[in-house]
Amino acid sequence: MHIFNVLMCASMLIKNGEINMILVLLGTQNNSFTRLLEAIQDNIDKKVITDKVIVQAGFTKFDSKDMKIFSLVDKKQFSKLQDEADLIITHAGVGSIISSLEKGKKVIVVPRLKRYNEHVNDHQIQIAKKFKQQGYVKYVINVKNLEKVIKSMENFNPKEYKKSESNIISIIENYINNN
Numbered sequence: 001m002h003i004f005n006v007l008m009c010a011s012m013l014i015k016n017g018e019i020n021m022i023l024v025l026l027g028t029q030n031n032s033f034t035r036l037l038e039a040i041q042d043n044i045d046k047k048v049i050t051d052k053v054i055v056q057a058g059f060t061k062f063d064s065k066d067m068k069i070f071s072l073v074d075k076k077q078f079s080k081l082q083d084e085a086d087l088i089i090t091h092a093g094v095g096s097i098i099s100s101l102e103k104g105k106k107v108i109v110v111p112r113l114k115r116y117n118e119h120v121n122d123h124q125i126q127i128a129k130k131f132k133q134q135g136y137v138k139y140v141i142n143v144k145n146l147e148k149v150i151k152s153m154e155n156f157n158p159k160e161y162k163k164s165e166s167n168i169i170s171i172i173e174n175y176i177n178n179n
Contacts, residue, residue, distance in 0.1 A: 021085050022051050022088070023055075024056070024090070026060050028058045028059070028072065029091070029093075031112070031119060032061070032117075033060045034062055036091070037057070038143075040053060043150060048150055055069040056070060056078065088108070089108045091124065092127040093127075094127060097109060097127070101136055101158070102163065107131075107136070108137065108149055108153065109138070110128075111141060134159060136161055138153065
C-alpha cells in the first residue's frame with residue numbers, strides 16, 4: 001500500500017474515533033528487528049491488540065495481514081503518523097523516543113539486542129532504562145512481557161518531557177556509543 005493511502009486510512013480512523021492507532025517504530029538500523037514484530041503479531045492474534053497497527057519498519061522485512069507496514073517515510077509524514085498514534089512502540093533509538101515524547105505520547109521502548117543481531121551492542125538497554133527511570137516510558141527487554149506492558153499502558157501517566165533534557169540524553173548516548 002502506498003504511504004499516502006496508509007496516512008489517509010489512519011487519519012480517517014482517528015477522526016471517526018472508532019479505532020485507535022498504535023505506531024511501531026523500528027528505526028533505520030540496517031539489522032532486522034523481526035523479534036518485535038512477531039511479538040506484536042502474537043498480541044494481535046491473542047486479541048490483546050485490537051487497534052490499527054502501522055509500522056515504520058526500516059530495513060526489517062515482515063509480512064502481516066493485520067499491520068500496515070512501510071519501510072521509510074519523509075519527516076513530515078513520520079510526524080503526522082506520530083501525531084495520530086495513541087501509543088507508540090519503538091526501538092530504543094533516542095530520536096524516536098524523544099520525538100514521540102515531545103508529542104506527548106505514551107511510549108513502550110523495546111531495545112534492539114546484540115544477541116539477536118539486532119544491533120552491534122546493547123547500549124539500547126541503557127537508553128531504555130534511563131528514560132524509564134525518569135518516568136517517561138515503559139520498556140520491555142523480553143518481548144514475552146509485551147502483553148503485560150501493553151495492558152498497563154491505559155493507566156500509565158508518563159512524566160511530561162521537557163526539550164532541554166534532550167541535550168543530556170544525547171550526551172549519554174554519545175558516551176555509551178563511544179565507550
